[in-house]
Amino acid sequence: MSEAVELDPVESKMWITVTINGSKDTYLVEQRLTLADFIRKQVGLPGTHLGCEHGSCGACTIIMGNRAVRSCLLLAVQADGESIETVESLAENGVLSPLQEAFHANHALQCGYCTSGFLMSLVARLREGPIESEAEAREALSGNICRCTGYTGMVAAVMSLSSANGQNGEGV
Amino acid sequence: MKPSRFIYHAPSEVEEVLELLSEYGDEAKILAGGQSLMPMLNFRLLAPAHLIDINRVTGLDNYALGDSGLSVSALVRHRDLELSPETELAYPILHEGLTNIAHVQIRNRGTICGSLAHADSAAELPSILIALDGRMNVRSKSSRRTVPAEDFFRFHLTSDLDSTELLESVDIPAMTRNSVGAFDEVTRRKGDFALVGAAVVGTWSEQGTIEDCRIVCSGVAPTPLRLKEAEEFISGTDLSDEVLIGVQQLVTESLEPTEDVHTSAEYRKKVTGVVVRRGLARLAGQRRVINV
Numbered sequence: 244m245s246e247a248v249e250l251d252p253v254e255s256k257m258w259i260t261v262t263i264n265g266s267k268d269t270y271l272v273e274q275r276l277t278l279a280d281f282i283r284k285q286v287g288l289p290g291t292h293l294g295c296e297h298g299s300c301g302a303c304t305i306i307m308g309n310r311a312v313r314s315c316l317l318l319a320v321q322a323d324g325e326s327i328e329t330v331e332s333l334a335e336n337g338v339l340s341p342l343q344e345a346f347h348a349n350h351a352l353q354c355g356y357c358t359s360g361f362l363m364s365l366v367a368r369l370r371e372g373p374i375e376s377e378a379e380a381r382e383a384l385s386g387n388i389c390r391c392t393g394y395t396g397m398v399a400a401v402m403s404l405s406s407a408n409g410q411n412g413e414g415v
Numbered sequence: 416m417k418p419s420r421f422i423y424h425a426p427s428e429v430e431e432v433l434e435l436l437s438e439y440g441d442e443a444k445i446l447a448g449g450q451s452l453m454p455m456l457n458f459r460l461l462a463p464a465h466l467i468d469i470n471r472v473t474g475l476d477n478y479a480l481g482d483s484g485l486s487v488s489a490l491v492r493h494r495d496l497e498l499s500p501e502t503e504l505a506y507p508i509l510h511e512g513l514t515n516i517a518h519v520q521i522r523n524r525g526t527i528c529g530s531l532a533h534a535d536s537a538a539e540l541p542s543i544l545i546a547l548d549g550r551m552n553v554r555s556k557s558s559r560r561t562v563p564a565e566d567f568f569r570f571h572l573t574s575d576l577d578s579t580e581l582l583e584s585v586d587i588p589a590m591t592r593n594s595v596g597a598f599d600e601v602t603r604r605k606g607d608f609a610l611v612g613a614a615v616v617g618t619w620s621e622q623g624t625i626e627d628c629r630i631v632c633s634g635v636a637p638t639p640l641r642l643k644e645a646e647e648f649i650s651g652t653d654l655s656d657e658v659l660i661g662v663q664q665l666v667t668e669s670l671e672p673t674e675d676v677h678t679s680a681e682y683r684k685k686v687t688g689v690v691v692r693r694g695l696a697r698l699a700g701q702r703r704v705i706n707v
Binding site: 255257276277280298304310311313315316317320364368382385386 | 423605
């Protein structure tokens with residue numbers, strides 16, 4: 244199984260068409276390139292971070308087809324024809340989204356490395372309906388790992404949103 | 416981190432998948448949800464020469480729930496079934512198992528059949544499929560066969576599939592009106608691999624006794640483990656507190672679980688008894704609900 248594969252350098256690349264944060268474009272990608280590396284290096288959106296690169300930490304979470312997914316566990320070629328949202332889609336003209344603002348106000352980040360993954364997980368979750376209890380907030384945060392905050396600030400941020408904005412996923 | 420080079424195939428028909436499998440066999444891996452395969456590729460624990468991505472194959476992303484049971488095709492994702500109220504109603508035990516699989520971001524992508532073919536000994540679905548007497552529909556270019564779930568898991572990460580075969584779908588027979596099931600597991604943190612999991616199923620007779628019991632544990636052996644002695648112990652009883660304490664003791668004393676970096680064999684023994692008792696206690700509770 245480990246014999247080297249002779250690949251034609253052109254053959255080993257494929258054209259894909261992807262809509263990223265609303266703009267549709269066509270790219271020539273290497274077949275073995277992960278979606279995370281594609282987004283960061285080829286598209287040039289470094290807000291999606293890589294922590295563990297095996298699906299445990301959640302730092303690379305993006306939204307594809309309206310579902311939160313780990314971009315380190317997908318190949319770029321699998322995103323052909325898909326619509327993707329990254330953390331760069333949240334703020335508009337430099338103005339933070341309500342969810343980002345709540346993170347800021349509640350000290351929900353320290354080093355910030357994991358933050359984009361948390362934000363994208365929460366955006367997808369809030370589109371399914373409001374988070375109404377601390378237990379639901381912790382469940383919504385459970386697929387991502389933060390090594391600084393102890394999560395307390397993030398729970399507070401999510402809960403502050405529910406009281407302040409009647410959160411329903413729109414505009415979070 | 417980056418996978419080794421491979422040749423990527425994205426067929427659109429099952430027949431093409433089977434053709435590729437027959438041509439490349441050991442040199443190829445099927446990519447379905449990728450939630451277990453992609454980490455292994457990223458770490459280069461696996462370096463297949465050919466990757467056969469089945470995500471664009473037509474007709475594999477559906478499930479059907481009818482009078483005879485549930486049929487789940489190869490591309491149905493954990494989250495699809497988890498969000499199906501009909502499936503939750505028909506198989507509460509399956510729903511419980513699904514919500515215990517990793518986290519929503521993983522379930523959004525991971526597939527039922529992929530988890531089963533991966534055959535991780537700590538995973539939820541293999542035990543549940545055995546408890547529900549599921550059937551695996553396996554297909555290669557030249558043959559089709561159906562394997563009972565109980566015979567499908569050979570070793571940790573090893574199923575009965577040979578290198579030219581695809582797990583095309585799984586069938587789960589319908590639960591009868593008086594059938595009950597429960598799934599429970601112990602993890603260090605929610606979403607982690609289970610230290611121990613237990614899928615328990617039985618049928619309440621009109622006399623108020625539990626029959627046709629299956630107790631299947633994950634995480635204690637290289638494959639899901641049916642605890643037949645414990646099944647016999649509870650069969651024909653009313654699952655009273657005395658029976659539950661007895662079966663917990665039996666499981667704890669008779670089991671010889673595996674030891675690994677996550678926990679000792681001694682702790683697994685104790686926890687397995689507890690998890691089995693908890694699952695069975697819930698079957699006892701469900702007896703009152705179905706009123707036999």
